[in-house]
Amino acid sequence: MQGALKQNITKELMTGLYADHRAAIAANDYPALTARRENAIHRFEELGFPTTKLEAWKNTDLRESFAKEYAVVLKPKQDVDVQKVFRCNIPHLDTAIMGQLNGWYVSKDVPLMELGNGIIMGSLAEAMKKYPALIGVHLGRYADTNGDAFTALNTAFSQDGVFIYVPDNVKSPKPVQIINVIHNDENLFLQSRNLIVLGKNSRLSLVHCDDSYNHQPSFSNVVTEIHLGEHASLDHYKLQSLNNESTLISSVYFRMEASAKLESHYISLNGGLLRNNIRIRFNGPHGDAKIYGIYLMDRKQHIDNQVFVDHAYPDCTSGELFKGILDEHSSGVFNGHVLVERNAVRTNAYQSNKNILLTETAKVNSKPFLEIYNDDVKCSHGSTTGQLDQDAMYYLRQRGIGEDSARMLLMYAYADEVISKIAIDPLRYRIEDMVKKRLQGELQICEACVLHCNTPEQPVEFVIDMTKI
């Protein structure tokens, strides 16, 4: 089909592809969804792909990413051998696993499962067919299709991704892990969509991994909508370990009802260009959101974390702590924007971004920003950029510790302020290990995602054992 040709991604190409394939794209839609696609593609046509002329993209230049040609995939591969793709087993970490290959949900047999406790998990495309009412309440309701070009484009094109539903009062007994693997022999342009819904007073730990298995370039535009019902609690981990040729635009929209609690951890270990749009809206009082980030970049890698928190209701708390180590020619952007609306009294908000630049060629652009419309708030923000502490280096070396080890110890200690916040012990141990390896330059991309990858000669069965949930 036409969509599989490798070509330059332009606005015209995308709107043309949409026009040619709209029927196939909307094949699983409920009616309101198709109408949303139509609106979204028009909005995308008006907005176009962002350039550095836009304030929100001033420091992230997509031209190099767009200079590569990609095949736009509109249909999943038919002949996926799940066991071959996820040739991995999991050490100690007991999770329920959901697999995604190039953005499409993959499973050995069942694409959508409803468990005894009412939890539904599986393919979003399947869920749209089976639970259109439930999906219709949430899908597209939280994402900013009007203002964000990538979200608009995703809304028009996306057909599949992961769907998780945790009913009211249900606490998922073990973490759910989404493994999104990009693995292909040619350059891909992917757009997947995830929807995660937590009912009232429910609880979920979610580990979301973006991973590549080879060095083929790719461009992913992923949108995830997450709804936290009243008193719901989500512990969210995003692990990013893509190859140096990959571009990932990840937009996660959190909608938090009254007294909902969120902890989100962004752990970015590798990737060519990573852009994390993290948008949180408090939609009721007494919400609590903590967002942590650690990013370790080198070579010509680029990371851009954009965090927007909308305090629309009183008595909510938000905290952001993002720390980065930038080596060689890498670059980083942090843009934190906390909006405290007029009625959001007794708001508590802090933002902190810290960066260590290991070379003179590494650079960072950090802008924590508070926009406050009432007096009864407690807010703080701060940003520091510096080198490794030379006095500490000297102190360690005076005890006989070599320069390389001393540097490692300090970098690790620096990262640990964020890593120590990981609540799942086996996950934290694994991340600690990965960060150490990453700092020593030993981490292979296929070691990411909390998986031990085996050598290709020893295929290990990939079992999705959801009965244990």
Place this chain on the structure above:
Amino acid sequence: MLLSIKNLHASINGKEILKGIDLDINQGEVHAIMGPNGTGKSTLASVIAGREVFDVTEGEIFYKNKNLLRLAVEERAREGIFLGFQYPVEIPGVSITNFMRTAVNELRKYKGLDPLSGGAFLKLMEEKKELVELTSNLANRSVNEGFSGGEKKKNEIFQMAMLEPTLAILDETDSGLDIDALRVVANGVNKLRTKENAFLVITHYQRLLDYIIPDFVHVLFEGKIVKSGTKELALELEEKGYDWIRKEQQDNGKAE
């Protein structure tokens, strides 16, 4: 001879701080260096330890018959030079246990020994902690972070005990300590004294020398050792004050 310093000149940012130091230290000896503030005591300690920000412009230092100035900071440390810092650095996120384990094992590697097992290391820690009356929970905390002045100094002596140096330089380890902490620090040093090692104790006050009895006392003044003697010199200094030295130096200057 363990350490031999000859005509040492050192400067920082082009400003000369040490202006011709001569000092010989043998194994088994304790030397004290006294002198007013800003006179170059810490600079001398830093230059022996190998801090790179100081430029040695003239002179030489031999240690165990090796040209010390050719060695990097960590190499000097592995050869047995320890510096107890006047202002120990806070290192958030690095626990004392992890720090000492890395240091002890790097030292063992240098000596061609296998790393200590976890159990053996913890046993060693317990032993040395007792020596300096260091409480257990301190060892699990980040290096010096949020420590009181006394805790920081005890921690320095603890590290010295762990690493068993041949030449230990203690830079104003007594400053800011109450009499109890001072006794703990001095006891630690006295227990570690052997015929094989040596101490260079830098102090501003005579008080510490009541507990750590020095074999020799040197007075450092404006970058030079202007007087050397035995422990009685420390008492004389205490009595007459540093103005005595200042005046003497001025008189000498006139006489020249």
